[in-house]
Amino acid sequence: MKGNPFVRYVGALIAGIVLYGQLPDWPQLPLMALFVGVCLLGWGFYQQVNERVKPIQTASGMGGLLILLALGWGITYQHTASNESTNIIHLTDTLTAYEGVVAAQPEERAKTFRVELAIRRGNWRDQWQPLSGRVIVYLDKVNGASIRQAMPRYGEVWLVSGAPRPIDPPLNPGEFDYKRYLSYRNIYHQQYLRTFERAILGLEPPSQITKLATIVNRWADSVFTHQVGSRSEYGIVNAMILGVRDDLDTELYRAYSAAGAVHILSVSGLHVGILFAVLTYLLSFLIKRPRGKLMMAFLQLTILWFYALVTGFSPPVLRSAAMFSLLIVANAMGRQQQLANTLGASAFFILCFDPYAVFSAGFQLSYLAVGGISGWQSPLYQSITFRYTWANRLWELTAVALVAQLITFPLGVFYFHQFPTYFLLANPLVIVLSEILLPLAMAMLAFSWVPYLNDVLGWLLHKVAWILNYAVTQTGQLPGAAWDGLWLSQTAMGLIYAVIFAGAALILTRNRAYLWVTCVAALLLAGVTIWGDYQQAHQQRLAVHFLPHRTAVSLTAGHRSQLVTDLDRTDTRSFDFYLKNTFGQWGVSALTIVNTSRKETDRHSLGNIPGYYQAREYGLWVWQGKTLLLVNKLTGRNRWRLPAAVDYLIIRRNALQDWNQLTGRVVAEHIIFDDSNKTPLTDRLLSEAKVRNIACYSVRQMGAYVADLR
Template sequence: MRGYPFFRYVAALLIGIVLAEAWPTVSPYWAAGFGLGCLGLYLFRLRRNERKTIKPLDLVQGFALLGLMAALGWGLLYAHTPAHRPDNLLNVPNPPDAYEAVITNLPETRAKTIKVELALRRGRWNDGDSAGYRPLTGRVVAYLDKGDSLAPTATPRYGDVWLVLHPPRLADPPLNPAEFDYRRFLSRRGIYHQQYLRPWQRRVIGYDPPSRLTALAYRVNAWADSLLTQKIGSRAEYGVVNAMFLGTRDDLDPVQYETYAAAGAVHILSVSGMHIGILFIVLSGLLTWLAPGQGNRWWVIGLKLSVLWFYALTTGLSAPVLRSAVMFTYLLLAGGFNRSQSLMNTLGASAFFVLVYDPYAAFSVGFQLSYLSILGIGAWAPQFIKLWRPQTRVANWLWEISMVAVAAQLVALPVSLYYFHAFPVYFLLANPAVALLSTLLVPLAVATVALGWVPVLGDGLGWLLRQVAWLLNAAVDWVGHLPGATFDGFWPSALAVGLMYLLIGLAGMVVLTRHRRYVRLLAGAAVVLALLTVHDVQQQATQRRLVVHYQPRKTTVSLTAGRQTQLLTDADWETNPRLYDFYLKNALDSWGVRQVQTGSLLADTIATLPPYRHTPDVSLLVWEGRSLLLVNRLASYRRWQLPAVVDYVVLRRNALRDWHQLQQRVVARHLIFDGSNAMERVDSLLKTKPPTLASRVHSVRHSGAFVAEW
């Protein structure tokens, strides 16, 4: 590690960033004091060692420098957190009635909405003496109806200044177990609020892009998009090219995306460092053939940098491409100045400067997977390739590209399982075709955009690009539809991920040193991971859990015993399976559920639940010794009363208008408002206390899913 100083600096910087994110309430003055202490100790030891003729290896001096880097990471994250600003929207007592903001992203088109990000400039409050506009900072994610357009000029664009006549609200937390934490995701981008805007709630009052360079990049991106649309034509091929080259998935079919995921090729559908790496390799090979021995000449370096940064510009200067462009720029400049080049140190240096610029990049999945994959390729691929030397050129190429894929997957696998919970079985089968066709597609896309204006040449390049995209789709589709293409249901804990990386590191030390000590440590770590897995499996086998899930305008109750779950719901999964995938699948997978049975709340009886009884007013069941009552309506002309205390009462579809409606009917240990109730009615009911009706009242819309475990 002594030859890779930036690796040590990045590790220390990451420690400081992670600690600052884990303990946001700790005063930054502690980190500042620690950093100053480390700096003083480092300078003291440095000055003392300079007086010696033979400079010793001073561990205290080294750890002091690493401590300084950790303190720097803490301070950088604190400085990059907008919530610490007193004029941030998060810190004002009341949200403004109206505010002025500018669009800071390329508007994203969804199935039914358009998503924009707004940077606030000032807000207006109608609160007496202090009424009027005051300076205000913060960012808001706003969603518009896809058909929302006040005029042709009102189509959202980067740099538009809006007057928004509606207060924003805090971003929603995850409301179901294991649901993606969108609030945390936004907060790591400095966004804490969101809102849904109607046409009359916004007004375009000017155009003032925050960055002229970004505005230029978005214009180039739009121009490239229109050119590729014209040259490619067919939607399936255009969708893949658009995703790979421009970073936009608007035209990508959901089934097509799932096929790429099953084949282990979904990573190529996101603009990333891999694409700029492909472009760099192809460009270097082409220039080596055209100008042999001129690789470190400044005109060659300038040409490479021009092409790489032109590609970055066409992607709208997306963050993953910028990270890789910086890394390859560093690599090219080092070659130009005749400095020794180390992939590992270059990787560490680029990560260091990226984290200094944006410390929250450390929590980006793309950042983690990109650097881990390159780390695996640099550390393991050469060793794997040496294991076998095929006799033919084609076999040798297939072997090398497969070993590169294995090295990349090996190091990124624990993080990939942690975030995506699935493993593509046939990724080695798809990888040669994906690697070859991607290597052709990215340079062809660059050439088509750069030379598309040439009448005959542009049409020829567009035709070739379409054919390559078709071949890529066909290869991935074949692999993705093989039986058992994906193993899913992986939900490793953070501790398990750490143990996996410990195993990978120890395995590497065994290969490098052949020392028995590392073999024993490897075996011990494997035993610990196996015991942790057995413990999790045992817990899943004995679990008993009743959950009232949140689902908009729907009722969903899950009853989980061991690895089986019974769902009681009024949702129609067959007509809209995305509801199940979005609100329930993660929870059931994280519990290790292997069998799911669905029962309709409208049925008189459910075969798998003999104690279940349904009437127009209520539905009652007893499961695992717990009683559950679902209240469908409370009619004054039909009086009913339960003689015993009920464990859980679920109030549905605005059945309750006043707490007195439940008096003389039921007493419950828990009263639960599900997602089928109007939020305004629940708000008004929660303001008053139910008179001796329940020991606890819970609203899934306000507090998330109700979970009872025993």
């Protein structure tokens, strides 16, 4: 640690960033840290004034770290757009229109274009005033227009009518927090637009460098479109090189996920690392020549940053390019390589420019993987030797995959809730093919102007992409390819990392102290796991989930759950986004899903749920002494023969138009509106309920309704 000062510096900076994230309204803490740090630093210098040999001072070191902690808090405050008085988040008046510029490269979706607008001014109270902030706009595609005509351009200035709305927080337990994810990018609002609701005023790119990157990215896309034929191979090349996954087939993406190779589909530090390793190998012959190191460094930096330009300056690629640039410069200058210190330095400077990168899964996984590989791969690789060169090469790649998977799997399970069973089978092959595909794609772009050669390179690129897709698809189809539905709390993840790091330190140093740390962390992890499983085994929950324009009601007992929904069975995307994580968080291992559609086959399937009766106007569910009434239709002509009182009344499909419709029909202890009701109708009924003192709940406004029935 003494030889890696930047590791300490970045640790203190990260502590300040996290402190702001947890306590943004407590400026007293960083001010106190700054005051104490300056005092300790000053006291340390005062004690060394008359010393010829300056000893290491613990007080001075602690003072410097406290100053960096305060710096981290201050940088994060400065980079938080909501602290600006002109930000749209502080606007209390009704915004009728605003002017903004397209501040990032637009993304194509199935029915819309996703555009990031930077607001410059807004209109409220019938006058234009300065306004700032960023908005995610989903613009409808123009029917009949080609992609080139309809695709918005970076730097376009738009006049938009209407007002964006705040991004919703997660409305289901365990659901991905899209609001927090965008807040780290200083985006707090979104808006859905039809083409006539915006007008293009001109073209004023905020950054000429970003403009160049978008032009190069589009040019590279056109080259790949022309040279790589089939959609599957074009999709994988586009994803790996340009970071665009719109052309990937859903089944192909699932195969990559099941094989543990989904990380290859997002431009990230892995791609930059592979490109760096290949360039180092190919250009190693220059080292022995005069000024060969400088020439090698120049070529490496040129190609790495050209790749960053091709990706449209993707943030993960920028971070990794900066990290490897420091490595290249240090090597060219003949400086002693201390990878841990270089990693710390790159992370330090990156976080000074973008402090919220520390909360990014890509940032965390990249630095963990590179740090783990640099520290643990060599001892593991040297522990076993083989007679044949090819076997040693295969073991080297396997060691890389083992170390990378070991150090990142807790974080991967925490974020993505799955573990690839056959990662040892897929990852070495994926790495080898990526080492061929990435340089080949760069060469094809570089020589795209050379006749015949570009066709040969395009044919080779297509074949390599086909082999990669075939290998991953076959691996993903193996039985039990993905261990799905995993869930880790932050406490459990921290304890797993304590076991991993303490265990690795024990193996490398043979220090018994690490044995005790490993044992204590393992015992605590076992206790946390057993307690969590005990709570899940004894849980009894009713949940009315938020599902856009749909119904989803579940009853959970222990590790078993029954879900009644009108979601189409083919709509797996909605289930995965809105509901899957909820049942994963609750530890549900046996989920029975029954559809409430009017089809006869679906009505017969309702027999899978005991105590559930389905009619045209309602569904009655009796479960462990509780009665749930799901109302589909309320008319004066039909009178139900039902219990006079129910525990839970769930209103569906705009069944309730007026509160008087319930008079003399049914009395409920809890009334819940699901999201199959129209929002204006629900809002009106909720406002009337306040006047009538009727207690009710709307999942659209308040999130999923979850009741503990124990």
